[in-house]
Amino acid sequence: MTAEILGRGRARVEGPAKVTGAAKYAADLHPSGLAYGYLVLATVGRGTVTAVDAEAALASPGVLAVYSPFNPLKLYGGIVHSDQSFLGQNWLPLQDAEVRHHGQIVGLVVADTFEQARRGAALVRVVYDARPPVADFAAALPNAVSPGPINGEPDVLDLLAPGVPSIEAALAAAPVRAGGTYTQPPKNPVPLEPHATVAVWDQAGLTLHLGTQAAMPSALTVAAALGQDPARVRVLSEHVGGGFGGKLYTWAHPLLTAAAAQALGRPVKTVITHEQMFSVTGNRTPVHQTVELGASADGALQAVKHEAVSGLSTSGLIFEQAAHTTSRYLYKAPNIHVAQKVAMLDAPPSTWMRAPGEEPGSFALESAMDELAAKLNLDPVELRLRNYSTVVPGRGVPWSSKHLDECYRLGAARFGWNRRAQRPGSVREGDWLIGYGMASAAYPGNQFPYTMAKVRLRADGGAEVSSATADLGTGMRTVLSSVVAERLGLPGERVAAVLGDSVLPMNYGAFASAGTASTATAARAAASAAVAQLVQVAVQNAASPFHGLDPKDVVYAEGRLTGPGGLDAAFGELLTRIDVSGVEAQDGSAPPPDARNFAVHSFGAHFCEVRVHAWTSEVRLRRFTSVIDAGRIVNERTARSQIAGGLVFGIGQALFEGSVMEPASGRTANANLAEYLIPVNADVPVFDIQFLSHPDTNFNEFGARGIGELGTVGSAAAIANALFNATGRRVRDLPVTVDKLFG
Amino acid sequence: MRAFEYAAARTPADAFARTTPRTAYLAGGTTLVDLMKLGVVEPDAVIDINGLGLRGIRLDRDGLRVGALERMSDVAEHPVVAAEFPVVAQALQASASPQIRNMASIGGNLLQRTRCGYFRDVATACNKRQPGSGCPAQTGANRGHAVFGTSASCVATHASDLAVALVALDARVELAGPAGRREVPLADFYRLPGDSPQVENDLRPGELVTAVAVPRLAFARRSTYLKVRDRQSYEFALVSVAAALDVRNGTVRDVRLAVGGVGTRPWRLPLAEQALRGKRLTEATARQAVEAGTADARPLAFNAFKPALLRRTAVRTLLALGG
Numbered sequence A: 001m002t003a004e005i006l007g008r009g010r011a012r013v014e015g016p017a018k019v020t021g022a023a024k025y026a027a028d029l030h031p032s033g034l035a036y037g038y039l040v041l042a043t044v045g046r047g048t049v050t051a052v053d054a055e056a057a058l059a060s061p062g063v064l065a066v067y068s069p070f071n072p073l074k075l076y077g078g079i080v081h082s083d084q085s086f087l088g089q090n091w092l093p094l095q096d097a098e099v100r101h102h103g104q105i106v107g108l109v110v111a112d113t114f115e116q117a118r119r120g121a122a123l124v125r126v127v128y129d130a131r132p133p134v135a136d137f138a139a140a141l142p143n144a145v146s147p148g149p150i151n152g153e154p155d156v157l158d159l160l161a162p163g164v165p166s167i168e169a170a171l172a173a174a175p176v177r178a179g180g181t182y183t184q185p186p187k188n189p190v191p192l193e194p195h196a197t198v199a200v201w202d203q204a205g206l207t208l209h210l211g212t213q214a215a216m217p218s219a220l221t222v223a224a225a226l227g228q229d230p231a232r233v234r235v236l237s238e239h240v241g242g243g244f245g246g247k248l249y250t251w252a253h254p255l256l257t258a259a260a261a262q263a264l265g266r267p268v269k270t271v272i273t274h275e276q277m278f279s280v281t282g283n284r285t286p287v288h289q290t291v292e293l294g295a296s297a298d299g300a301l302q303a304v305k306h307e308a309v310s311g312l313s314t315s316g317l318i319f320e321q322a323a324h325t326t327s328r329y330l331y332k333a334p335n336i337h338v339a340q341k342v343a344m345l346d347a348p349p350s351t352w353m354r355a356p357g358e359e360p361g362s363f364a365l366e367s368a369m370d371e372l373a374a375k376l377n378l379d380p381v382e383l384r385l386r387n388y389s390t391v392v393p394g395r396g397v398p399w400s401s402k403h404l405d406e407c408y409r410l411g412a413a414r415f416g417w418n419r420r421a422q423r424p425g426s427v428r429e430g431d432w433l434i435g436y437g438m439a440s441a442a443y444p445g446n447q448f449p450y451t452m453a454k455v456r457l458r459a460d461g462g463a464e465v466s467s468a469t470a471d472l473g474t475g476m477r478t479v480l481s482s483v484v485a486e487r488l489g490l491p492g493e494r495v496a497a498v499l500g501d502s503v504l505p506m507n508y509g510a511f512a513s514a515g516t517a518s519t520a521t522a523a524r525a526a527a528s529a530a531v532a533q534l535v536q537v538a539v540q541n542a543a544s545p546f547h548g549l550d551p552k553d554v555v556y557a558e559g560r561l562t563g564p565g566g567l568d569a570a571f572g573e574l575l576t577r578i579d580v581s582g583v584e585a586q587d588g589s590a591p592p593p594d595a596r597n598f599a600v601h602s603f604g605a606h607f608c609e610v611r612v613h614a615w616t617s618e619v620r621l622r623r624f625t626s627v628i629d630a631g632r633i634v635n636e637r638t639a640r641s642q643i644a645g646g647l648v649f650g651i652g653q654a655l656f657e658g659s660v661m662e663p664a665s666g667r668t669a670n671a672n673l674a675e676y677l678i679p680v681n682a683d684v685p686v687f688d689i690q691f692l693s694h695p696d697t698n699f700n701e702f703g704a705r706g707i708g709e710l711g712t713v714g715s716a717a718a719i720a721n722a723l724f725n726a727t728g729r730r731v732r733d734l735p736v737t738v739d740k741l742f743g
Numbered sequence B: 001m002r003a004f005e006y007a008a009a010r011t012p013a014d015a016f017a018r019t020t021p022r023t024a025y026l027a028g029g030t031t032l033v034d035l036m037k038l039g040v041v042e043p044d045a046v047i048d049i050n051g052l053g054l055r056g057i058r059l060d061r062d063g064l065r066v067g068a069l070e071r072m073s074d075v076a077e078h079p080v081v082a083a084e085f086p087v088v089a090q091a092l093q094a095s096a097s098p099q100i101r102n103m104a105s106i107g108g109n110l111l112q113r114t115r116c117g118y119f120r121d122v123a124t125a126c127n128k129r130q131p132g133s134g135c136p137a138q139t140g141a142n143r144g145h146a147v148f149g150t151s152a153s154c155v156a157t158h159a160s161d162l163a164v165a166l167v168a169l170d171a172r173v174e175l176a177g178p179a180g181r182r183e184v185p186l187a188d189f190y191r192l193p194g195d196s197p198q199v200e201n202d203l204r205p206g207e208l209v210t211a212v213a214v215p216r217l218a219f220a221r222r223s224t225y226l227k228v229r230d231r232q233s234y235e236f237a238l239v240s241v242a243a244a245l246d247v248r249n250g251t252v253r254d255v256r257l258a259v260g261g262v263g264t265r266p267w268r269l270p271l272a273e274q275a276l277r278g279k280r281l282t283e284a285t286a287r288q289a290v291e292a293g294t295a296d297a298r299p300l301a302f303n304a305f306k307p308a309l310l311r312r313t314a315v316r317t318l319l320a321l322g323g
């Protein structure tokens, strides 16, 4: 009766709560006695705080405290980024007077109301001994350094055919070459739900309400910084209004908020503004890439050379690994060279952002492939099919499941790719130039180790699945409920999913598109374990009609236990009858497959049509087709949203997004959502999203891979390639704005 | 944001009586409250003028008269405005977002402040916000800044779309103050920055904008507003063109042309208008006229594209109107 629960378009379970406002985000909470924090941010790009005049702020109505490097809140060091600490930068706030980047936290004002705290913060006078920051990415490129190994491989990796001395030699020998230099600015994950923290202390310790993708690592990080036993810190994150990577790490403000609440003996809430997010909660680094491709006249790649330099904040931690995540494996070529460097910048902390590495890397590689196709006068889909890889270059292992070729073919057919004009700038409708473009997408199939879930079967006939992950709009609640409902043979509505709490079963959190592969497989295993536990209880409990039977003779199906002689009871009835409130069991995800046997990626192909105005070069996206190969799709409705959201991200990358860092000051000139442009609805075309259905059982029993980031990979290249097809103009510097297209 | 007093004025006289150099009138609040939150303006008291009437959208013999407190959305959707002055309706529709247009008034729109990022960030210098402190936009992030009417003190654009349309139509603003009523052509109402960019217009202390009057112009029915920006909606103009055209048998009898996103105030192109009058409208004549009318553009480091984009946008607009 419920076998089709998986795959069908089940509506998001918390949807009604979200649209009616019943869903409470961290900033919505108002525990009694609440005080409000407001951050004071540095107005110089590098230097030392020499004095803080808090007198006026302290005299301002309602202000309770002004914390600064000279009146700090004690935090404990010794935690650096590791699997156990998710601290977002390599320093702790207010513990020294150093200013490492413009917009760094240099103070926290706490007051009775939000408005009073904000006013107090405006009155704090900070005196700096300023030094010039290193904030000019272009100027820093020559000083770029090695970041060390990447994914266990050297940062400069040569996979050369026997006898080929260098990638340069391989390129020189290739009759047709194409490529160029591709650049993109820093970007910011700025979810609409601002980062918010509410810290409440009681005898049990600290409860921290925090919009986070990773409740359990946050709790461990906060406990370490506050010098608390981890058992005394609980992080709650019931709803998260978007994260995109920016809510993965624990930033400085929750630490200060928790410490202030402890110092003041009152709950404290700090909500940071969208403007503050541009410096406090991390950026995607700028990236400068060169790609050179060499091919034979029939389009067979002979050499792929891809070198990337990414910015990296002196505050740490994450840089875009553009070449190793893309050109390393996407195409079959006898000679591949990928290299990565980092240019250190006095910039806001560099952090994760949707498809880190693949986002810039796919833009460069897939643009270069389009340039090569143009040089060869070959259809871009055909070029990709001719260079299709079935084993990982240099390692020879196959993919667990790969149907990218089907994505190309099906996508081309759905889109009507055969109507594409090979000659750029040759199709016009009135004053509009029309262009088609395509690109490939690939994102690793990740699965975390040690992910645990618990399933409880209740006497009321319902079930509950729980794990310490998050639902940041991804549909994780819905997926977990559906997976467990399917295993238990219950209607989806009868299975509640509980997450967003650090005390729930072990889970790193929701990131790296690993949620379904990790948590859903754990939940499924836990459901099986709970059924086994139910059977045990049924045969052991003296009041049970199944008492004394061999567990092997008791069968669970569709919510009922049956046994010999017509014994039959719904599990809820049984538990009620024997007066047990519920049975539960935990289990974990199976370990990911051995990397020596398989590589695991999700794949996709994007096709898009653009219009460019012949006079003003305004760009309009007309339609987008994406065909996705991500194994088994657990819930097509939320999966579609994930891909669509990823595509909107790609549109932002292609046409709009970029933080403008002033070279002299390190200040972000457009640190607000009026000037940092993201697509609005009018910019988003009709999406035709199609999922292939090839369960990847080499990856996990369930056959599901990740989809959260895939839509972002390659979509910007598809747009840029379509713009070239429309206009004959190749723009290699993102975002492609009007001024770069005309002329 | 500083704590402030709030009072609702009941009559214009009441509003004038409450006025001091440290008060501000509040209409829709979409500019004022925003700037107060940023600490850019810090009035001691806010005088709410929404109770003053100052309403009405009327077309008569003399032309169109719109009360200063009419909301942008109501004016944009008014059938008479859409039919007689499409350039006005379109300029409003292309402004801000539906939510803001529902809140924002016509008077407030004309008096909105520049979107220059330094003006809005109190941690930086800005001559307009703090006279004499400097103008970082001269060499800083100035992609959105002006190419006409700039000075060494200030290069900020006037951000209103509506004002561009109204200047093209020779609109006048009606003012009322403690010393009485007067009327000023909107084009003269705005000041060039010169060496005192903090003075943006001709408004005297305590004065209210009460209405905007647009003289009758039969050929305004053939008018349009074209706004070019990086994304399709919810953004200020990179460049914009307001045009009205009287063309018969392919010959231009009369034309009005004003441009936005490029001037320190709404920028009329009289030389281009002059060059077009009596000419056949072709791509070549339009281009020549627009080039003549924009020859004095002075681009900055990051907005060098604006004169060319403006010219193309203007030619496109003229040809679309003429065709």
Ligand SMILES: Cc1cc2nc3c(=O)[nH]c(=O)nc-3n(C[C@H](O)[C@H](O)[C@H](O)COP(=O)(O)OP(=O)(O)OC[C@H]3O[C@@H](n4cnc5c(N)ncnc54)[C@H](O)[C@@H]3O)c2cc1C
Residues within 6 Å of the ligand: A674, B024, B025, B026, B027, B028, B029, B030, B031, B032, B033, B034, B049, B068, B069, B072, B094, B095, B096, B097, B100, B103, B104, B105, B106, B107, B108, B109, B110, B111, B112, B159, B160, B161, B162, B207, B208, B209, B210, B234, B235, B236, B237
């Ligand atoms: C996100 C955003 C996007 C926007 N995009 C655009 C856009 O694309 N195009 C565009 O043109 N505009 C845009 N705007 C500006 C918007 O149109 C103005 O904020 C609005 O029109 C101001 O009207 P208001 O009634 O809210 O004015 P208020 O904020 O109430 O007042 C603005 C100023 O005018 C004064 N004032 C108001 N009414 C009177 C009066 N009758 N007499 C004397 N003084 C008065 C106030 O004291 C204040 O100084 C945008 C605004 C925002 C916030």
Ligand code: SF4
Residues within 6 Å of the ligand: B114, B116, B117, B118, B119, B125, B126, B127, B128, B129, B134, B135, B136, B137, B138, B153, B154, B155, B156, B197
């Ligand atoms: S351009 Fe004008 S508003 Fe902008 S910083 Fe300079 S003086 Fe201030």
